[in-house]
Each structure stands twice: as C-alpha cells, then as structure tokens.
Amino acid sequence: MKTLIEATHLKFNYGQKSVLKDISFRVNSGEIIGLIGENGAGKTTLLNILLGLYPTTGDVVLFGKQPGSKVGKAHIGSMLQTDMVIQGVTVSELLAEIASCYETSFSPEQLIKELHLTTFAKERLTNLSGGQLRQVTFAIALIGNPDLLFLDEPTVGMDVQARQSFWHRIRLLKQQGKTIVITSHYLNEIQEVADRILVMKNGQFIFQGSFNDLQNQHQRVEIVFQTERASDVFKVLPHVTEINKSDGNIHIRSTDGDATLYALMKNFKHLHQITVTRESLETIFVQLTNQEVK
Numbered sequence: 374m375k376t377l378i379e380a381t382h383l384k385f386n387y388g389q390k391s392v393l394k395d396i397s398f399r400v401n402s403g404e405i406i407g408l409i410g411e412n413g414a415g416k417t418t419l420l421n422i423l424l425g426l427y428p429t430t431g432d433v434v435l436f437g438k439q440p441g442s443k444v445g446k447a448h449i450g451s452m453l454q455t456d457m458v459i460q461g462v463t464v465s466e467l468l469a470e471i472a473s474c475y476e477t478s479f480s481p482e483q484l485i486k487e488l489h490l491t492t493f494a495k496e497r498l499t500n501l502s503g504g505q506l507r508q509v510t511f512a513i514a515l516i517g518n519p520d521l522l523f524l525d526e527p528t529v530g531m532d533v534q535a536r537q538s539f540w541h542r543i544r545l546l547k548q549q550g551k552t553i554v555i556t557s558h559y560l561n562e563i564q565e566v567a568d569r570i571l572v573m574k575n576g577q578f579i580f581q582g583s584f585n586d587l588q589n590q591h592q593r594v595e596i597v598f599q600t601e602r603a604s605d606v607f608k609v610l611p612h613v614t615e616i617n618k619s620d621g622n623i624h625i626r627s628t629d630g631d632a633t634l635y636a637l638m639k640n641f642k643h644l645h646q647i648t649v650t651r652e653s654l655e656t657i658f659v660q661l662t663n664q665e666v667k
C-alpha cells in the first residue's frame with residue numbers, strides 16, 4: 374500500500390509550552406484515519422503542521438513533498454474549525470469563486486445539489502446558522518476534488534440529517550480511494566468509518582491501530598440478561614468488575630468476556646434474552662485517556 378503521509382519525530386512548541394512531543398505515524402493512500410483526543414491534546418496543531426501552516430522539528434512528507442509545497446497543495450482539501458464568513462457574499466457565489474481557483478473542480482451547482490445545500494445556497498454567509506456554515510465549509514474542502522482531506526471537527530453543530538449526509542459522503546469518498554484524516558469528539562461516528570484510529574494525549578500518541586485491535590486489547594464486554602436467580606449468584610463469576618440490576622435486566626461488565634461467559638453458561642437454563650456487547654470506542658477512550666502517560 375502506498376504511503377501518502379509519513380511523519381517522524383514531530384515536535385512543536387507554543388513558546389515554552391511543548392504541545393507535540395515526538396510524534397511519528399504513517400497514513401496510507403485510501404485510509405480513513407480518526408484522530409481523537411481530549412480537548413487540548415494537540416490534534417488541531419498536528420493538522421496545521423501537516424497543512425504546512427506551522428513549522429515543526431522532525432520530518433514530514435505528504436505525496437513525497439514538504440507540507441505546504443505547491444505540488445502537495447494541489448491534492449489537498451481541508452476543513453478547519455473556523456468557517457469562512459465574508460460580508461455580502463452568498464453560498465453559491467463563494468463556491469463559484471473558490472472553484473475558479475482550481476484548474477479542475479466540481480461544478481458548484483452539482484456540489485450544492487449533492488451536499489443538500491440548495492435551500493440556503495442563495496443566502497448570504499452572514500445569515501447562516503453554525504451547522505449550515507459547517508456544511509458550506511465541507512463543500513469548500515471538496516470543491517477541488519482533492520485526494521487527501523483534513524477535516525477538523527467537521528460535524529460540530531450539524532443536525533441529524535446533515536450529519537448522516539456528511540458521513541454518507543465520507544463513505545463515498547472512501548470508495549473513490551480518497552484519503553481522509555478526521556478529528557471528532559463524536560466517537561460513535563468515528564468508530565463506524567475509520568480504518569485506523571490515532572489516540573492522542575498530551576501531544577503523544579497512546580494508541581495507533583484499528584478499532585478492532587483496540588477492542589481486542591481492551592477485552593471488556595457487557596453481558597445483559599434476564600433471570601429468576603438473585604444477582605448475588607453472579608458475583609462469583611471470574612473477571613467481573615461490575616454488576617447492576619436495572620429494568621429487570623442484570624448487567625455484568627467483564628474484563629475477559631470469554632472466561633465470564635464460559636462460567637455464566639453453567640446457569641444457562643436460568644438465563645433469558647442474553648446479549649453480549651463489546652465496549653464502544655467512547656468507553657475504551659475514557660479508560661485509555663484516564664491512564665497516566667509517562
């Protein structure tokens with residue numbers, strides 16, 4: 374698989390404050406990367422470095438070139454956290470103006486239709502809601518038909534339909550072989566689409582891999598069932614960290630689902646409506662980021 378971004382030993386300081394501490398990673402062509410971390414972890418700073426907006430010590434190449442170089446830029450679209458709001462300019466005027474800067478681009482009319490912006494395309498940017506502005510910013514990122522997209526908290530403020538339409542578009546872009554790096558605090562959405570997840574804490578990566586790898590490392594599961602037996606009976610099961618009773622169901626959390634289930638099955642004829650769920654990205658993320666980073 375072709376490596377599209379290669380970063381080694383990246384460091385960045387704001388004055389005396391060390392914000393990125395020796396970060397190395399690769400992104401392959403066609404991958405969707407979920408870059409996640411608590412507020413202030415360093416995600417936006419990293420995207421700014423990859424876009425060539427901030428200097429760094431360490432090495433970083435995109436398409437085999439330095440960030441910000443002309444050849445690299447031609448392939449890249451970005452959606453940062455700030456939306457472009459120009460007085461007196463409408464959505465369709467802005468998209469037409471930006472499209473004219475590219476040698477080849479999507480037609481603004483086509484993109485407006487495909488991204489469901491038609492109802493506010495003739496509105497001035499200053500009259501748009503926060504969620505509508507995010508949708509316009511996404512259109513701006515796409516208009517040059519980039520091969521690589523950096524999206525920083527793209528769905529903030531979007532309503533349910535807009536978010537669904539956004540993630541649908543991301544899946545289409547993946548099918549087209551585009552490479553996408555997305556930061557988001559909506560971890561259930563990231564867990565659905567990301568091929569790999571990079572978890573950042575205090576300017577370092579504390580995990581790089583697929584969501585499946587992450588779940589395998591954190592073997593925790595929740596087992597829910599109904600039973601006529603008292604919940605105390607299940608306290609002796611191995612690897613159980615928590616037992617709760619709610620809505621007539623027993624909820625068991627285990628750090629080794631296989632071992633707990635094996636022992637639980639001795640009570641099989643007393644168990645009804647059993648479900649076993651592996652932990653979500655959000656739950657694992659909270660556990661991961663609560664651990665100390667050396």
Ligand SMILES: Nc1ncnc2c1ncn2[C@@H]1O[C@H](COP(=O)(O)OP(=O)(O)OP(=O)(O)O)[C@@H](O)[C@H]1O
Nearest residue numbers: 387388390392410411412413414415416417418419
């Ligand atoms: N212009 C700046 N000057 C000084 N410190 C800054 C500046 N911008 C960001 N920082 C600090 O750098 C650290 C990383 O910020 P960054 O915006 O990269 O985090 P983030 O992971 O993107 O956070 P969020 O999820 O809140 O967007 C934070 O501690 C932040 O306070």
